[in-house]
Amino acid sequence: MNAAGGTIPKIAIRGVRKSFGRNRVLDGIDLDCGAGESLIIIGGSGTGKSVLVKCILGLLRPDEGSIRIDDAETVGLGRRARKALLQKCGVLFQGSALFDSLKVWENVAFGLIQGRGMPRDAAREVAITKLSAVGLGRDVAELRPAELSGGMQKRVALARAIAADPEIIFFDEPTTGLDPIMADVINNLILECVRGLGATAVSITHDMVSARKVGDHIAMLHKGQIVWHGPATEIDRSGNPFVDQFIHGRAEGPIHMEVRAQ
Amino acid sequence: MLKALASIGAAFLGFLAASGRIVIFAASALAAGLTPPFYLRVILRQMRDIGYFSLPVVGLTAIFTGMVLALQSYTGFSRFAAEGAVATVVVLSVTRELGPVIAGLMVAGRVGAAMAAEIGTMRVTEQIDALTTLSTDPLRYLVLPRLLAGLVTLPLLVVVADVIGVFGGYLVGVYKFGFNPGAYLARTWQYLETNDVVSGLIKAAVFGFIVALMGCYHGYHSRGGAQGVGQATTYAVVSASILILVFDYGITQALFAR
Numbered sequence: 341m342n343a344a345g346g347t348i349p350k351i352a353i354r355g356v357r358k359s360f361g362r363n364r365v366l367d368g369i370d371l372d373c374g375a376g377e378s379l380i381i382i383g384g385s386g387t388g389k390s391v392l393v394k395c396i397l398g399l400l401r402p403d404e405g406s407i408r409i410d411d412a413e414t415v416g417l418g419r420r421a422r423k424a425l426l427q428k429c430g431v432l433f434q435g436s437a438l439f440d441s442l443k444v445w446e447n448v449a450f451g452l453i454q455g456r457g458m459p460r461d462a463a464r465e466v467a468i469t470k471l472s473a474v475g476l477g478r479d480v481a482e483l484r485p486a487e488l489s490g491g492m493q494k495r496v497a498l499a500r501a502i503a504a505d506p507e508i509i510f511f512d513e514p515t516t517g518l519d520p521i522m523a524d525v526i527n528n529l530i531l532e533c534v535r536g537l538g539a540t541a542v543s544i545t546h547d548m549v550s551a552r553k554v555g556d557h558i559a560m561l562h563k564g565q566i567v568w569h570g571p572a573t574e575i576d577r578s579g580n581p582f583v584d585q586f587i588h589g590r591a592e593g594p595i596h597m598e599v600r601a602q
Numbered sequence: 603m604l605k606a607l608a609s610i611g612a613a614f615l616g617f618l619a620a621s622g623r624i625v626i627f628a629a630s631a632l633a634a635g636l637t638p639p640f641y642l643r644v645i646l647r648q649m650r651d652i653g654y655f656s657l658p659v660v661g662l663t664a665i666f667t668g669m670v671l672a673l674q675s676y677t678g679f680s681r682f683a684a685e686g687a688v689a690t691v692v693v694l695s696v697t698r699e700l701g702p703v704i705a706g707l708m709v710a711g712r713v714g715a716a717m718a719a720e721i722g723t724m725r726v727t728e729q730i731d732a733l734t735t736l737s738t739d740p741l742r743y744l745v746l747p748r749l750l751a752g753l754v755t756l757p758l759l760v761v762v763a764d765v766i767g768v769f770g771g772y773l774v775g776v777y778k779f780g781f782n783p784g785a786y787l788a789r790t791w792q793y794l795e796t797n798d799v800v801s802g803l804i805k806a807a808v809f810g811f812i813v814a815l816m817g818c819y820h821g822y823h824s825r826g827g828a829q830g831v832g833q834a835t836t837y838a839v840v841s842a843s844i845l846i847l848v849f850d851y852g853i854t855q856a857l858f859a860r
């Protein structure tokens with residue numbers, strides 16, 4: 341599905357393939373994401389959602405295919421150009437990936453201090469503002485990541501992802517491990533980034549409540565390909581058996597989970 | 603027969619490929635240091651970790667090394683009435699050979715392992731990916747400071763080890779064998795040349811670099827969770843220890859065998 345009105349999409353993925361040894365994870369992905377749009381990627385565990393995002397970021401190099409951001413090819417980009425591109429991006433990793441040798445506020449301010457040369461005091465204030473946006477107080481700022489609960493770590497990672505007001509934000513399972521109320525706070529925060537700041541967001545989630553709430557478009561990944569891509573409002577009328585099985589969480593259907601009796 | 607040759611060949615090629623990868627890794631980390639930003643705070647912290655916190659281990663091993671050297675050389679030299687050479691043998695062995703080698707091996711076990719574990723954990727928990735997305739080159743931020751700190755700090759550590767090692771020999775010489783303290787010290791200085799100390803320090807710098815490089819390289823390329831990190835730690839210590847002994851011979855040969 342193309343972005344409306346024939347405008348150039350913010351992110352355009354064509355024919356991307358990626359294998360690890362004999363394990364073919366992405367097998368010809370075609371996907372567009374318009375500027376200022378919130379795209380949700382859904383799909384079973386281990387279908388390559390995180391791998392796809394890492395390919396877009398250049399952390400993994402696709403074996404084949406093209407990924408264009410702002411109409412410029414990014415596959416095989418040099419170190420310098422990649423750095424410039426990543427300055428526009430914020431990333432929430434699935435496992436939070438906080439730096440455990442640094443304090444919470446230093447984590448959040450890391451991109452500001454190291455990447456943009458902002459003075460430490462100013463960056464600290466920004467970090468504390470961002471932390472309060474994810475529901476964490478000043479007292480948390482001085483702690484180490486290891487002293488926080490899993491859900492708190494996730495929120496710190498979220499604050500770090502949005503600290504530099506990025507143009508494109510990638511959220512890998514932003515609400516996993518949070519209670520329903522905090523999950524909704526995070527959903528609102530993502531919406532605010534997209535609607536309020538005009539950012540483009542690509543989120544991976546298993547949480548259909550969150551997907552419906554923050555998604556403009558939803559794409560479903562299965563067996564290395566996009567099997568459905570459409571507006572979030574149409575997800576219940578997709579007529580696609582994979583999507584139906586996924587959103588209703590049925591064990592029976594065309595998707596066979598690899599469960600083997602020992 | 604042919605099979606055996608083929609497997610030897612394959613092992614040799616694998617060795618060459620690994621060496622190449624390590625050299626490229628080191629070169630790209632060093633090349634990153636040619637342009638700003640420079641992470642001075644990180645370098646200083648690494649120097650503290652490598653140097654200051656290794657002092658107890660290195661000091662302890664150095665004093666016993668000096669003591670046992672005095673003991674052994676006395677036993678040997680007394681057989682042809684050359685006990686007077688004990689002080690000289692101790693100071694030359696410590697400064698030229700045992701100070702750097704023992705400090706290098708100790709630091710490999712203490713610091714090399716810690717580096718591999720820390721960087722390896724950062725790799726498997728995606729912290730290195732996170733660094734990249736936050737516009738920070740992991741080679742520049744993680745690897746280069748450790749390489750530089752290893753290069754600079756180990757010689758400082760070896761100066762301390764030299765002094766303590768000589769002191770260990772002095773203790774045994776004076777209190778066990780009853781040498782005159784002034785005469786023992788005079789003998790210590792008498793045949794010591796600047797070159798002896800300097801060559802030891804050159805070795806130390808090389809060993810420090812090797813330890814940091816092995817720790818960083820194996821940590822950086824570790825994969826597969828806790829087990830992978832454990833394996834990286836082992837590789838880092840073993841490879842650094844072997845390389846220290848190999849380079850020790852190489853440097854000695856280059857500096858003395860003229």
Ligand SMILES: Nc1ncnc2c1ncn2[C@@H]1O[C@H](COP(=O)(O)OP(=O)(O)OP(=O)(O)O)[C@@H](O)[C@H]1O
Pocket residue numbers: 360363365383384385386387388389390391392434
């Ligand atoms: N660095 C890697 N090396 C080898 N295989 C990998 C690597 N990263 C991912 N894979 C493989 O790629 C496949 C997809 O992994 P990925 O993490 O993208 O799944 P996912 O869709 O994000 O799943 P989940 O919802 O559980 O997070 C898996 O089979 C995994 O084994």
Ligand SMILES: [Mg+2]
Pocket residue numbers: 389390391434512
């Ligand atoms: Mg994932």
